[in-house]
Amino acid sequence: MDQLTSSARLMRAAVFAARVHAGHRRKGAAAEPYVNHVLEVAQILAEHGAPEDAILAALLHDTVEDSDTDPDPITHDRLVAEFGAEVAGLVAEATDDKSLPKESRKALQVRHAPGRTPAAKMLKLADKISNLRAITASPPAGWDHARRVEYVGWAGRVAAGLKGANLALDALFDATYRDAIAGLARDA
Numbered sequence: 001m002d003q004l005t006s007s008a009r010l011m012r013a014a015v016f017a018a019r020v021h022a023g024h025r026r027k028g029a030a031a032e033p034y035v036n037h038v039l040e041v042a043q044i045l046a047e048h049g050a051p052e053d054a055i056l057a058a059l060l061h062d063t064v065e066d067s068d069t070d071p072d073p074i075t076h077d078r079l080v081a082e083f084g085a086e087v088a089g090l091v092a093e094a095t096d097d098k099s100l101p102k103e104s105r106k107a108l109q110v111r112h113a114p115g116r117t118p119a120a121k122m123l124k125l126a127d128k129i130s131n132l133r134a135i136t137a138s139p140p141a142g143w144d145h146a147r148r149v150e151y152v153g154w155a156g157r158v159a160a161g162l163k164g165a166n167l168a169l170d171a172l173f174d175a176t177y178r179d180a181i182a183g184l185a186r187d188a
């Protein structure tokens with residue numbers, strides 16, 4: 001990997017993610033290809049001065065979590081081999097333990113946020129920015145108003161523990177959160 005240019009590394013990660021997520025769709029009514037989300041998270045980071053390893057990890061951040069039932073799941077060791085230990089470590093920080101019940105996973109995201117590394121904080125904050133934008137623009141089919149309110153409130157509690165690593169991202173989260181609240185108020 002070391003001899004690749006940074007744009008070659010980025011494109012390698014983008015293609016890797018596109019292949020892993022080839023059969024995945026977002027939950028929103030528009031059912032966008034899942035890879036659109038990871039590209040958006042990477043774009044948010046690139047536009048707000050995040051380190052390159054965080055941008056690569058953004059492209060890859062759901063590859064382990066979302067391939068766990070595949071015949072050939074993506075493992076941490078595979079990411080280390082393909083993209084290096086730094087990037088694989090950031091993906092690991094952003095990966096939920098899907099063996100836990102959903103309520104525990106959600107509580108752990110809030111509890112673990114303040115102790116994440118700075119690059120992982122940026123990645124998770126950009127992830128929440130993308131998910132809040134999606135809640136406003138194309139809410140998951142079947143999510144009633146109360147469920148959207150619950151999600152937005154929970155995302156705000158996770159984000160509170162992620163702030164301080166990148167002030168521009170903090171400000172973008174706050175603006176996105178305000179838009180999400182305004183959207184919920186309009187729909188109430």
Ligand SMILES: Nc1nc2c(ncn2[C@@H]2O[C@H](COP(=O)(O)OP(=O)(O)O)[C@@H](OP(=O)(O)OP(=O)(O)O)[C@H]2O)c(=O)[nH]1
Nearest residue numbers: 025026027028094096102127131132134135138139140151
């Ligand atoms: N808002 C939104 N979320 C979607 C969409 N499509 C897929 N998702 C995923 O669904 C999760 C929210 O759905 P929930 O029912 O609350 O949780 P779960 O999928 O983890 O069980 C988000 O997790 P998360 O914990 O917020 O993010 P992550 O840390 O897993 O990436 C996100 O990864 C979409 O169109 N809009």
